[in-house]
Amino acid sequence: MMSDEAYRTVKDLPTEEFMVPGNPLCAGCGGLLAVRLFHKALGGKVVWVNAAGCMTMLSVYPYSPLQSSWLYTAFASAPAGAQGIRDALDLLMKKGKISPDEDLKVVVVTGDGAAYDIGLQSTLGAVQRNLDFYYLCYDNEAYGNTGFQMSSATPYGSSSATTEPTGSFPEGNTGHKKDLFEVWKSQKPAYLATISAARTVDFLQKVEKSMKISGPKLFISPVGCPTGWGYDPQDTIRIEKLGIETGMWPLKEYIDGKVKHTYVPRALKPVEQYLETQSRYRHLFKPARNEDALAIIQEDINRYWAEASKAEGFEIRLIGT
Amino acid sequence: MKSLSLMTGNAAAAWGARLARVDYIPAYPITPQTEIIETLSSWIRNGEMDAKLVQLESEHSMLTAAGAASSTGARVFTATSSQGLLYGMEMLYNITGWRTPLVLVNVSRALAAPITLEPDHNDVLAARDSGFLQLHAENCQEIVDMILLSYRLAEDRKVMLPAIVNLDGFYLSFTRERVALPDMKKVAEFLPEYNGSNPFRASRPVAKASSVLSSNLYSYFRYQMHISSLNALSLLGRISGEFESLFGRSYGPVEEFMTDDADYVLVMTNSFSTIGKQAVVRMRSRGVRAGLLRIRMLRPFPADAIASVLAGKRAVAVFDQNIAPGSGGIIYPEIVSSLYHLKNRPEDVFPVIGGLGGKQITMGEMEMIFEMMHKGHWSAEGPHSPLYLMRNDEIESVKKNLQIAGQVVRQ
Numbered sequence: 001m002m003s004d005e006a007y008r009t010v011k012d013l014p015t016e017e018f019m020v021p022g023n024p025l026c027a028g029c030g031g032l033l034a035v036r037l038f039h040k041a042l043g044g045k046v047v048w049v050n051a052a053g054c055m056t057m058l059s060v061y062p063y064s065p066l067q068s069s070w071l072y073t074a075f076a077s078a079p080a081g082a083q084g085i086r087d088a089l090d091l092l093m094k095k096g097k098i099s100p101d102e103d104l105k106v107v108v109v110t111g112d113g114a115a116y117d118i119g120l121q122s123t124l125g126a127v128q129r130n131l132d133f134y135y136l137c138y139d140n141e142a143y144g145n146t147g148f149q150m151s152s153a154t155p156y157g158s159s160s161a162t163t164e165p166t167g168s169f170p171e172g173n174t175g176h177k178k179d180l181f182e183v184w185k186s187q188k189p190a191y192l193a194t195i196s197a198a199r200t201v202d203f204l205q206k207v208e209k210s211m212k213i214s215g216p217k218l219f220i221s222p223v224g225c226p227t228g229w230g231y232d233p234q235d236t237i238r239i240e241k242l243g244i245e246t247g248m249w250p251l252k253e254y255i256d257g258k259v260k261h262t263y264v265p266r267a268l269k270p271v272e273q274y275l276e277t278q279s280r281y282r283h284l285f286k287p288a289r290n291e292d293a294l295a296i297i298q299e300d301i302n303r304y305w306a307e308a309s310k311a312e313g314f315e316i317r318l319i320g321t
Numbered sequence: 322m323k324s325l326s327l328m329t330g331n332a333a334a335a336w337g338a339r340l341a342r343v344d345y346i347p348a349y350p351i352t353p354q355t356e357i358i359e360t361l362s363s364w365i366r367n368g369e370m371d372a373k374l375v376q377l378e379s380e381h382s383m384l385t386a387a388g389a390a391s392s393t394g395a396r397v398f399t400a401t402s403s404q405g406l407l408y409g410m411e412m413l414y415n416i417t418g419w420r421t422p423l424v425l426v427n428v429s430r431a432l433a434a435p436i437t438l439e440p441d442h443n444d445v446l447a448a449r450d451s452g453f454l455q456l457h458a459e460n461c462q463e464i465v466d467m468i469l470l471s472y473r474l475a476e477d478r479k480v481m482l483p484a485i486v487n488l489d490g491f492y493l494s495f496t497r498e499r500v501a502l503p504d505m506k507k508v509a510e511f512l513p514e515y516n517g518s519n520p521f522r523a524s525r526p527v528a529k530a531s532s533v534l535s536s537n538l539y540s541y542f543r544y545q546m547h548i549s550s551l552n553a554l555s556l557l558g559r560i561s562g563e564f565e566s567l568f569g570r571s572y573g574p575v576e577e578f579m580t581d582d583a584d585y586v587l588v589m590t591n592s593f594s595t596i597g598k599q600a601v602v603r604m605r606s607r608g609v610r611a612g613l614l615r616i617r618m619l620r621p622f623p624a625d626a627i628a629s630v631l632a633g634k635r636a637v638a639v640f641d642q643n644i645a646p647g648s649g650g651i652i653y654p655e656i657v658s659s660l661y662h663l664k665n666r667p668e669d670v671f672p673v674i675g676g677l678g679g680k681q682i683t684m685g686e687m688e689m690i691f692e693m694m695h696k697g698h699w700s701a702e703g704p705h706s707p708l709y710l711m712r713n714d715e716i717e718s719v720k721k722n723l724q725i726a727g728q729v730v731r732q
Contacts, residue, residue, distance in 0.1 A: 045523040049389070059531040061538060069521050070528040071392060073385050074415055080382030083375065084347065084389025085521060091344050091373050092394060102522040122385075125378030 007204040014040045023065045024057045028233025030223030030240060031055065031138035033197045035109060038136050038219070041207035044068055047085055047104045051078035051119055053111035054145045055138070069104065076118045078108045079126035082133040105134060105211075112139040112153035115220070116178050127187040127216045134210070135218045140225035141177070148228035148280075152178040155248075156300070157293050158280050160228075165283035171293040172283060176300075180220055185254050190215025193253035193262075196222060198240035202251055202262050209255075222249045230279025242274040247301045250308065261308055267317035268305065271298050328500050330493035331356035333461040334400060334426045334486070336500070337468025339370050340508045341424070344395040344515075346374040347386040352438060353490035354402040354428040361398075380409035387423050388416030391483075392529055394517030396472070397423035402490060403430035403444045410447065416483055417452030417546065419530050420518070422475035423483045424468055425453070429591070430490040431678040439679020440490040442591065442643040446619075446651045452546050454484035454553050455620040457590045459576075461498040463617075464488050466570060469503065472512050473560045479552040481518060487619075489592040491679060496592075507567045554621040574623035576615040577630055579605065583612025584635040585694040586667075587687075588627075588656055590616045593642060593676055600687030611691050616652070624659035631660055636669045636694040641707075642676040649707045650674050671699050675710030686710055 006012065018039040025032050031054055039046065047069035050056055059070045073081035086106045092098045110119060115137035123135065142160050143149040149162040155177045159165050163173035184192055191210040195203040203221075210217040222243060224236040231239060243249040244263065248271060251263040272294060275281040284290045302318045309316050328336070334357045338346065346365075348358040364370040377383040380401050391397045401409065406427055416423070427448075429440040445455065454474060456467040464486065471484035488494060503511075519527045533539050557574055565571035578598050580586055585604075589597045594615045604611035614630050616623070631637050637660075641650025648654075653672040660666040673690055675682055690708070693699060700706045 047521045056532055059528045061531040061533045061535075064528040064531065066528070067526060069526045070531065071389060071521070072530040072532065073389065074381075074411055077382050077385035077412065080347075080377060080385035081389040083377070083382075084345075084386035084391075085393045087345060087373055087375060087386070088390035088393035088395040089521070095344070095371070098394070098522065102524060104521060104523050121378055122382050125382060128378075129375070 006208050007201050010200045013200060013204065016040065016044075018044050018046070018067045019065050020067070021065070024060060025054060026227050026233070028224070028226040028236045029054070030197065030225060030236050031111070031140060033236070034136065034138050034195070034221040034223050037197050037200065037203055038107075038207060039068070041204050042105055042107065042134070042211070045104050046107055047071065049073060049078045049081040049085065049106060049108045051075050051108070051110040051114035052145070053114055055109050055111070056145070075114055077122045078110050078114065078119060079122045079131070079133070079135065082106045082108050083126055083129070083131055086131055086133055107134040107136060109136045109138070111144060112137060112141060113143045113151045115139070116153045116180050117151055120183070123184070124187055127184065127189050127218070130215050132214050133216060135216065137180070137220045138223045139220055140223050140228055142228055144225050144228045150175075153180070155297070157284055157297050159283055160280070170283070170290055181252070181254075184218050185259070188257070189218050189254070191217040191253070191255055194220045194222070194249065194251050196240055196244060196249060196251060198237050198244060199251055199263055206253055206262070228280070230282070231277055235277065239274070239277050242269070242277060245269045246271045246274040247305050248274055250304065259311070261312060261314065264314050264316055268301065268319055270319050271301055325499055325501055327497050328461060329356065329495055329497050330461050330464055330488045331428070331495070332360055333464040333500050334468065334488065335360035335364070336502055337465045337486070338398040339364060340465070340503060340505060341396065341398065341469055341472050341512060342509070343372055343398040345390045345397045346372055347383045347390070347397070347399050348374055348376050349380050349383045349401065349405060351380075351402045351405040353430060353494040354400045354405070354426070356494070357400045357426060357428070380405040381412055384409040384412035384416060387425070388412065388419050388421045391416070391421035391423045391517070392419055392521065394515070394520030396515040397421070399423065400426040400428065402428040403432055406444050406448060407432065413448050413451040413453060415530070418542070420481040421483055422472070422481055424471045424475065425483060425485050426468070427485050427487045428490045428494045429487055437678045438490070440492060441677045441679065442487075445485060445487045446643050448485060449620065449651070452482055452550065453620060454480070454482055454550065454618070455487060456484065456618055457487045457616065458493065459592055459594050459615060461493065461496070461500045462570070463572070464493070465500060465502065466564070466568070466572065469508060469512055470560060470564060470572060474553045474556060476515055477552070477556055478518070479556065480549050482546065482549055482553070487591065492592040503568050511564060511567050550621045554618070554623060557618065572617060573626065574618035575626045575630065576617055578613040578615065580612035580614055580630050582610055584610040585691055586612045586614050586631060586634050586637050587690060588614045588616065588637060588639045588652070590619065590652065591642065593640070593682060596682055596684065597640065597687055600684055600691060603684065603688060604691045609691060609695055622655055622659070627656060627659045628663055631667055632663050633665045634667045636671065636697065637667045638671040638673050638690050638694055640673045640675065640690075644674055644677060669694070669697065669699070669704050671704060672707040673710065674707045680715070682710065683712070686712065
C-alpha cells in the first residue's frame with residue numbers, strides 16, 4: 001500500500017472545501033457528495049471536464065460553486081476534452097510556454113448515461129491512449145437530469161420513466177445493468193475502482209492511491225438519487241450503506257492486473273432491505289410480491305459474491321446459504 | 322526550402338499548418354483528407370515539426386480535443402472531410418461557442434447515401450451556420466495562404482472564432498500545382514505566437530462553456546458570435562494588406578475575374594471556378610462580355626462586396642455545386658438576398674446546379690450557361706428554376722447502369 005496512511009478514519013477528511021455551498025442540484029444528491037469528496041482528495045488544482053448530466057447544472061453562468069476550473073463539453077466526448085486539455089498543458093510545459101506550477105489534474109465527471117452509453121467509445125479511446133486523467137462516474141442508474149429514463153446502468157427490476165411496470169412488464173426494467181467495471185477493466189487502465197461516499201475512508205484512500213499513478217484513473221461511484229429513486233433526501237447515506245451491505249454495490253479496485261474487493265461484508269443483508277427503501281422498486285412488493293423478480297435480483301448478487309470470494313479467497317455469508 | 326514547389330492540395334494544407342507553427346493536431350483518417358495528417362505525422366515523427374499529433378477514435382472526439390486544447394492555449398489544426406465533418410457536427414457548434422480560434426481544413430467530398438468519394442459542397446455548407454469562418458480555395462497556393470490568413474483572423478480578439486479552409490477532394494487534394502511557400506521568418510512576423518484568452522491554468526481558475534438558463538443571456542451570446550464573425554470581414558482588408566506586403570499576394574472576400582465591364586457574370590466557388598474562368602475568356606473572344614465572381618469567403622458572407630460587383634449587370638448565374646432537396650442550391654438565395662436592396666440589381670439571377678459528387682463540367686456546359694444568360698432564355702419552369710446540369714452522354718451512362726441493376730428504363 002502506497003499512501004493509505006493519509007486517511008485512517010473519517011476524522012482525516014480534509015477540511016478544505018473546493019465547492020462552496022449553493023448550487024441548483026437536488027437536496028440529498030449523492031452525486032454531488034461524491035464530487036465534493038473527490039475534490040477534497042484531489043486538492044484544488046483541477047479542471048473538471050463535464051458531459052451532459054446532472055452535474056452540468058453546477059456551473060450555470062455567471063455562477064460556479066467550484067474553486068477550480070470547468071469545461072462543459074458535450075454528452076459523448078468528455079474524455080476527448082480531457083485529452084485536449086492534458087495534451088495542451090503537457091506540450092505548453094514542454095515548450096516552456098507555461099510553468100509546471102500551472103499544471104492541473106484533468107478530471108472527467110459524468111453520470112452513468114454518458115459513461116455507460118453515449119460516451120463509452122470516447123472513454124475507451126482515452127484509456128487505450130493511456131491518457132493521464134481521472135474519470136469520476138456518478139452512477140444513479142438512469143438518465144436522472146432528463147427525468148429518470150432507463151440507461152444501460154439501470155438494474156433489472158427498476159422502474160423508470162421508460163421502463164414503467166405494467167401488466168405485460170411486471171418487473172419494470174427487463175434488462176440487466178451493464179458491467180462497466182469489467183468493460184473499462186478490459187482496457188487495463190492504470191487504476192480502476194468503485195467508491196462510495198458512504199464508505200468515506202475507502203473512498204479517500206482509493207483516490208489518494210490513484211494520484212501516485214500516471215495514466216487513466218477511473219472511478220465508478222454508485223450514488224443515491226432521491227428524486228429518481230423515490231426516497232427522502234435525508235436518507236441518501238443510509239440507502240447507500242444498504243447498497244453496500246446487501247452486496248448490490250461491491251467496493252473494489254483494479255490495479256496491476258488484479259481485482260481486489262476493498263470492503264467485504266461479513267454477511268450480506270437480504271437485498272429486499274435495500275429495495276424496499278425506494279419507490280422505483282415498489283412494484284416488486286405491492287400490490288403483490290413479485291417473487292420471481294426478487295429471486296433473480298438476489299441470485300445475481302449471490303452469484304457475484306460467490307465468484308468473487310472464490311477468486312480472492314475471502315469468506316462471505318450469502319443469502320439463503 | 323525552395324521558393325516554388327510542386328505539391329498536392331493536401332500537401333499544401335499540411336504546409337499551411339507547419340508554417341503556422343501549430344502546437345497540436347487531433348486527427349482521424351478519412352478519404353480524401355488523410356494525406357494531410359499522414360504528412361504532418363511524418364514531419365513530427367522525423368523531428369521536422371515541433372507539434373503533437375494525436376489520433377482520436379472519431380471526428381466527434383477529434384473536434385472535442387481540438388476545442389479543449391485551444392481553450393488551454395495551444396494553437397490547433399485539424400482536418401476532415403464529408404461524413405467526418407457531419408459526424409463531428411455537434412462539436413462544430415460547441416467549439417464556436419467556446420470561441421476557440423483553431424483552423425479546420427475540410428476536403429470536400431459528397432455526402433452519403435449513396436456513399437461516394439468525389440466532391441461537392443453539401444458537406445462544408447452543412448457547417449454554414451455553425452459560426453466557423455469559411456474560406457474556400459480554388460488552387461493549392463490559396464490553401465497555404467488561406468490557412469495563414471485564417472489563423473490571423475480567427476485569433477484576433479475581435480473575432481475569436483474557428484475557421485474552416487475548404488478545398489475540393491480529388492480535383493485539388495490530389496492535384497499537383499506550383500506553390501510559393503512563404504518564408505518561415507516572414508510568417509512568424511505575419512502570425513505571431515498564439516496567446517490564448519483565459520486558458521486553463523492552476524493560478525487562475527476559469528469556468529468555460531457553462532450552461533446558460535436565461536434566454537436573454539443566450540441571445541446575447543449568439544448575437545455576440547454573429548458580430549464577431551462580421552468583424553472578420555472588416556478585418557480581412559487590413560490583414561490581407563499585411564500579407565500582401567510580406568508575400569506579394571492579396572485576398573479579398575471575393576475574386577473578380579473580368580467583371581468590371583461584364584454584362585453576364587457567373588458566380589462560383591472552389592476549384593471548378595478554374596473551368597468557369599476559361600469559359601469567360603472563350604466567351605469574351607466571341608464578343609460576349611462575360612465575367613466570373615468567385616466567393617472566397619463564405620462566412621462571414623461578403624454581401625456588400627458581392628452587391629457592388631453585381632450591381633447593374635444584365636444577368637447573373639449562380640453555380641451551386643450542392644443541392645438542398647426541396648429547395649435548390651444553397652448559395653443561390655444568399656446571392657439573391659444580397660442584391661435585393663439594390664436599385665440597379667440585375668434583372669435576372671439564374672440558378673445552376675452541377676458538379677454533384679464531382680461530376681465533371683465541360684467547357685461546353687459553361688459556355689451554354691453564358692449563352693442562356695446572354696439570350697435571356699432559362700428553363701421552361703421559369704427563371705428561378707435551377708438548370709440541372711446533366712449531358713446526354715451522362716444520361717446514357719446512367720441508363721446503362723440502371724439496366725444492369727435490373728431497372729426498367731423508360732425512353
